[in-house]
Amino acid sequence: MTETSEAAPAAEDARPVPPAAPHRIHRAWFVAAVTFVTIIGAAAFRSLPGLLIDPLHAEFQWSRGTIGLAVSINLALYGLTAPFAAALMDRFGIRRVVAVALTVIAVGSGLTVWMTAAWQLLLCWGLLVGLGSGSMALAFAATVTNRWFTERKGLVTGILTAASASGQLIFLPVLSWIVTEHS
Numbered sequence: 001m002t003e004t005s006e007a008a009p010a011a012e013d014a015r016p017v018p019p020a021a022p023h024r025i026h027r028a029w030f031v032a033a034v035t036f037v038t039i040i041g042a043a044a045f046r047s048l049p050g051l052l053i054d055p056l057h058a059e060f061q062w063s064r065g066t067i068g069l070a071v072s073i074n075l076a077l078y079g080l081t082a083p084f085a086a087a088l089m090d091r092f093g094i095r096r097v098v099a100v101a102l103t104v105i106a107v108g109s110g111l112t113v114w115m116t117a118a119w120q121l122l123l124c125w126g127l128l129v130g131l132g133s134g135s136m137a138l139a140f141a142a143t144v145t146n147r148w149f150t151e152r153k154g155l156v157t158g159i160l161t162a163a164s165a166s167g168q169l170i171f172l173p174v175l176s177w178i179v180t181e182h183s
Contacts, residue, residue, distance in 0.1 A: 028148040028149055031144060031148050032144065032145075032148065032149075032156050032159065032160065035140065035141065035144045035160055035163075036159060036160060036163045037163075038098065038102070038136060038140075039136055039140065039141060039160060039163035039164055039167065040163050040164075040166055040167035040170065040171075041167065042101075042105065042132070042133045042136035042137075042164075042167070043133075043163065043164040043165070043166070043167025043168050043171075044167045044168070044170070044171035044172075044175070045105055045109060045129055045132075045133055046074065046075075046078060046129070046130075046133040047167070047168045047171070047172055048171075048175055049067070049070060049071045049074060049125055050071065051172070051175055051176055051179050052067075052179065053067050053068070053071075054183075055179055055183040056121070058183070060116070060118070062118050062121070066118045066121070066122075067121065069122065069126070070118075070121045070122045070125045070126040071125075071126070072126075073122060073126030073127060073130055074125055074126050074129055074130035074133070075130070076130070077126070077127065077130030077131050077134050078130055078133055078134040078137060079134065079137075080134065081130070081131050081134025081135055081137070082134055082135070082137040082138060082139040082140075083139060085097060085101065085134065085135035085136075085137070085139050085140065086139035086140075086142070086143055088135075089139070089140070089143045090143070094140075094143060094144065094147070097135060098135070098136070098140065100135075101131075101132045101133075101135035101136050102132065102136075103132075104128050104129075104131055104132035104135075105128070105129055105132035105133060105136075106132075107128060108124045108125060108127070108128025108129040108131075108132060109124070109125075109128075109129055111123075111124045111128070112124045112125060137164070138160075138161060138164070141157065141160035141161060141163070142157065144156075144160065145157045145160060
């Protein structure tokens with residue numbers, strides 16, 4: 001019997017190692033960017049009624065207390081809705097809950113064009129915009145962070161938490177100028 005040994009692969013079988021692929025941005029960062037923009041928009045809508053107190057009082061002769069009640073309902077629902085929105089995101093998915101929340105914000109703010117009575121302000125801005133923007137609160141940021149990131153959770157949580165303040169910082173001066181110039 002002759003002893004056989006494995007021969008080294010022939011030179012023609014040796015393939016060159018392909019160059020490393022260029023570093024691509026993971027799609028989780030795109031999800032975080034969309035979440036950031038969404039939270040900025042929700043924050044802008046949530047903070048708008050404070051600017052509209054005087055124009056609403058002048059236009060409809062509603063008391064500042066009535067307008068303040070709508071703002072209070074909005075803020076209360078903003079805080080109370082977040083835990084339930086997080087549970088709904090776990091059960092039905094982030095996309096569905098966010099789509100419904102953005103639709104509720106759009107309907108609530110869109111209906112204000114036709115409001116003529118104080119109860120309509122309470123319904124549109126207090127209830128609808130409060131529920132919608134509350135669903136886009138910090139629970140949304142935490143859910144996205146926990147689902148999409150294993151590393152850099154602290155960084156992403158900080159960025160998404162800053163989105164709410166950034167929305168007010170970006171939009172309040174612009175909205176204030178619009179209210180001042182066009183009321």
